[in-house]
Amino acid sequence: MTVTEIRPSVGQTLLWFLDRYRGEEGALNCPVLCRVRGGLDRGRLRQAVDRVVDRHEALRTTFTGGGRRLKALVHPAAYPEIREVDLSGEPDPEAAADRAVAEELGTRIDATGSAVRITLWRLAEDHHVLCLNMHHMVTDSWSCNVIFEDLCAALEGKPAAEAAPYSRFAQEQRELLAGPAGKRLSTFWGERLKDVTLPPLPMREATPGAPRDTRLVQHVLEAPTVAALDALAKRERSTMFVALLTAYYRALRSVSGTEDLAVATLFANRGAEHRRTVGFLANMVLLRTRLAGDDFTEHLLATHSTVMEAFVHQALPFQMLPIRLGGTSRRLDDVVFQMMADPVYSTRAGGLDLEVLVPDDVATRFELELVAVPDRDAVRVLLFYNPDRFEKEFAESLLTGYVDICTAAARGAAPHSDQAGAAAPVPHGRPR
Template sequence: TVVAEVWAEVLGAERVGAHQDFFTLGGDSIAGLKVVSRLRTRLGAELSPRTLFDHPTVASLAAAVDAAPAGNGPASGGPVPRAPRDGALPLSFAQERLWFLDEFAPGSGEYNVVTTLRLTGALDLPALRTAVAGLVARHEALRTTFTPVDGRGTQTVHAHLEVPVRVAEPGSAEEADAALRAEAIRPFDLRTGPLIRVLLVRDAPGASPDGATLMLTLHHIVTDGWSMGIVARELSELYASAVRGTAPGLPALPAHYPDYAAWQRARLTDTALEPHLAYWRHQLDGLPVMDLPTDRPRPAVRSGRGALHSFPVPREVAVALGEAARRRGATLSMALTAVTQLVLARHGGQSDLAVGTAVSGRDHTELEGLVGFFVNTLVLRSRIDEAAGFGALLDQVRGTTLAAFAHQEVPFSRLVEELAPDRDPSRTPLVQAAVTLQNAPRDSFALPGLLVEETLPPVETTPFDLNVEFEPRPDDGLFAVVSYSTDLYEAATVARLAGHWLELATRLATGDPERPLREVPMLGPAEQAEALTAAEGRATGS
């Protein structure tokens, strides 16, 4: 009964049958994480993140819960304890990595997280200022700065931190664009803060009289993708309440980010991490560097400069890819990873390669409503055999991903220390490309009296050589965004790679899963004709 109630709660279903499949009902890895977290809390059972994948019906999962060992301590559902506020507050492992990077090379905008909203209508500026102040007051992460103590970073949570809503009124569309671009890359000072900025850029004269662009910029050390969904939901509620002159209906937060950081530090000792590190040492032993062909020589020191290329994945392709995955007991995210790895393998001529992927790091119910930096990077390694079919590749990616989930407690920074102590400054450690399905809960901004449209920000940085992110769309399609290093790639090269991805995904999703991969082309009809003409020319010597 409890399992069925939790499923219905997480999936938004009225009722769930005992033998219905979780993933057929629309569940994914994020929803699965919520289910496991809630069952730990309600039933006190020690469940791993992969339990639901191995037991995808209510009946089988209930049996697994009965057989699971009883948990004890916060890792198994106990509350995250309140950290004492009478001394230095530690950084989480994820924060510590970004703090060290900032200490080593301050003044970078590489870790700015930017959201841009196109607003049409009469904006209530005082209400917006009230909403921003309310959001900052609600989340300690947004009132945090970082102070070095004895060579280590610590968190300083301020009782009050003023975050102004700045307004720009440019004289031309070019000036408006320049203001947004400058804001997106302007660095933060981690020591003084605030680490959130709000800029409203009015439309230039001659454009829409009631149009503007609202840009929210946060440093990654206090936010992540899941957090930005919380920001959207709560800023909308706070703005609406300010417009109406009523109290916002937001629930009290059961914990704050510094509590999580202290709890994580106390829990993830070297002894606790050793079994997980042993897995990663074996899994990544002998991992080659991904070496894709580039348009320009790789610089001696990676700069982080980047640009974006976006493309839609049509509904029929996204749905077919998800169905192909479900037939193998996998998720859409796993299918996207498999297709991306195959494209990269073909472009680089490598059959053994790894990509990074992001996991939410929120395997505890108290963390679901917090703004903060919880996300962790997992390394997914595949050995691609083009004599096998897409089904075999999906099976491999599924197994690799579930094993990575089981060992996700290891912070990426700790993994780098363990496996890549000798850094190559021209590359990111361990993985040079990443692929992520952004399926974390993501509410849209809804501001009364305004038409709000989220737009692509003017991003000029990238965390990897190539970073592919997919976001679900209401029509069941996907919106893909590739951020890429402009030190290495021309825009046309990335556009061509995106075209190869879409062509390959379409063929794999709708084709025979046992057909050898080497028989599935990734070139579209025009490129195939061009390649054939070139080959005939070489054969005749012309």
């Protein structure tokens, strides 16, 4: 059995560059993290993990070379070790597990050796935390959901749904971009983003050689606010993603003084044939919207239109956008909005109760990133920022303004317009 060499995708090439030249510890980690309760059969877990790895070639892929010489190597059998750590003797096993998870997620993965690192922490005989920590070059948020579902199916001894290999996606992407469809995509984005600028924010110049750091401020939008925003979005045939992005636009308008706003986000970038494909398929897109006046519903409709257009044209890789920001050190992905897909929080498989955990303390490679995390009927709002570029007071003020806008919009939500379009899809979710 031999190693198969394949051409990496456009997205993998970008992530390799970021990892090698602009990477921060843990910023390109993308984990599946879950709590496991019940009598755990380690042999059965090992077999289930091996079945998932066998099934998805991306999880058996390593990388070598660089630039145009970057190669992806698919190994016929590459089963990562399951490192076991016993925390049951700690005074507070839960707190010890939290610290251990934070350390693991903040530790870089070297994709030249293995892009998958697995740890099982034992808190008690019937209580464990499992982490499949993966380099972003071999997975994305959507893929993490697929991996978790396939792991549960394997624990149950059930077959998983058919999945196309990642190499097929990479080949199809190259063919699309080289043909007429690629030209049409480039033309669309060239027109849509002509003369685009980023919201003027109080950003300091980056300190040369300064270690990369990430700070977080957060808030919870309670269930009544979330329900009212969701009802407003549905009345306009839109989505919660659009409503929360609209509030972010308004908060940015308030602090920047501009109505022409550009915010980056990740879309899943998947057709039906790749819904079960594991790998890095997601694509960053730049959502440009102009807000006029003060009516939240009108702003939501404008945002909805922007999201729908971007969804249709999402296949052009971010680094191939036909635009450049001249005369500034800022990047097109400086200001980011993400909404994580509402996960299956708990399930039962193989006699075990499994609960998906969504970590807050993963590093980010962006300067300012607002992440909305559905949490049952509420939404956690996480604002990550680079303290080398932004003052803590600014981040706190921006988040406070955002929460106030959401609250006011929910309080004033009422039927406003007969305008209706197709419901906007929920994009990819945070790049974890």
